[in-house]
Amino acid sequence: MKWQPTHAHVRVIVVAAVLLVIAVLARRPDAAVFGLPLAFVAVWGRFFRPRAEPEVHTELDADVLFEGQATTYRLRVEGTVDPEIDLVVAALPRSKWFEYSPRQAAVAEPAGRHTDSDGVALEVGVRAKRWGLRALEKPTVVATSVLGAYRIRLTSAGASTVTTLPLREGFEAVDAMPRPAGLVGLHRSRRPGEGTELAGVRPFRTGDRLRRINWSVSARTRELHVTSTWSDRDTEVVILLDTGGEIGISEGIDGRSSSLDTAVRAAASIAEHYLRHGDRVRLVDTGNLVRGVRSGSGRGHLRRILDALVHADRRGRQPDQDQLAQRNRIKSDSLVLVLSPLLRQVVLGYVVTLVHSGCTVIAVDTLPPDVASVIDLDEHDQRSWPLAWRLRLLERRRELDRLGDLGVPTVPWRGSGTLDEVLRDAARLASAPRMRS
Secondary structure, rough: OOOOOOOHHHHHHHHHHHHHHHHHOOOOOHHHHHHHHHHHHHHHHHHOOOOOEEEEEEEEEEEEEEOEEEEEEEEEEEOOOOOOOOEEEEEOOOOOOOEEEOOOEEEEHHHHHHHOOOOEEEEEEEEEEEEEEEEOOOOOOEEEEEEEEEEEEEEOOEEEEEEEOOOOOOOOOOOOOOOEEEEOEEEEEEEEEEEEEEEEEEEEEEEOOHHEHHHHHHHHHOOOOEEEEEEEEOOEEEEOHHHHHHHHOOOOOOOOOOHHEEEEEHHHHHHHHHHHOOEEEEEEEEEHHHHHHHOOOHHHHHHHHHHHHHHHOOOOOOOOHHHHHHHHHOOOOEEEEEOOOOOOOOHHHHHHHHHHOOOOEEEOOOOOOOOOHHHOOEEEEEEEEHHHHHHHHHHHHHHHHHHHHOOOOOOEEEOOOOHHHHHHHHHHHHHHHOOOO
């Protein structure tokens, strides 16, 4: 791009020429009085037009954010030390899932303030409103010469990509685990062993470690006693994410959440909670666009799960129940948390398969609260809803009752404490003695 005359400069030239022609042909000196200053301004702008072409460099302070976090998009226009350049204006193409500061995503900076530097620096605040992988398009940068006579449109090197991770809500759950296995987690086992939680004091037996001797009790009873503990156990937590559809309206972190928003954010919160407590977490997705994450532990594994959740998309091709079961084989002693609006037969059938295989399954209902059950609606609200949707809600209620009969509790996602009661019940059932036939 080269420096081009602005529309204002062209108008000044045309008006000055017309007035001077009228002054000569019509012998009107008053027209010359008005035309000569305009002609002088046009000549001045033409003579002092810039010659160099500035360059634009862009930089993003952080390209990985959580929902609600903000960063700064920086633009630097180099080559503006030329005194003929007067103003630099930059504007970012606005996106639905970004919030800008200023709101118009446009900033202007006089070039005369930066005579001692190599260029003009401009900044635009960018705040991510919804999880996902999105691009910040190339900004439109315009530099204007003195008197607004000439203008040049500049282009940057390329677009910037912002990865917005799902917001991890303050989720906490009880430490009761149905079937702990292993010796690396923080959950108390039902069996005595090496751990941190006190189980009691008992007489010394062959094989007990000397550091476990309780000297105060031994001195009082004149017989060696040791302090016993419950062994710390971990378990495999499988998060089954249903991306087969999106129910409700998504308005970002500051507004209403769709079923997919709730599921993705809940998956991030649950994964962080159990990984922080030393458990092994696995992510299974019903769609094809989100790759599953194998079982693992640690902070690095949490980042792998969050990176997978960023690519969640309801438009992926969905497999049937047999393909879903063959592609994702889950151990029988795993705790499976199903995050779904519980509307698709494929997911409901797969849940039944997991129950029959011996897994402990908990269904987390991610249907938005405004899409209420037809049973909770009054007669007036029921009339305003489409008949097909009311019938589908009634069928969904019947299917959830069947899952309850199979021992699968269904709880709506409400953040911290959502799974406390069902985890206690599941741990109590797992610890009960079983009849062998």
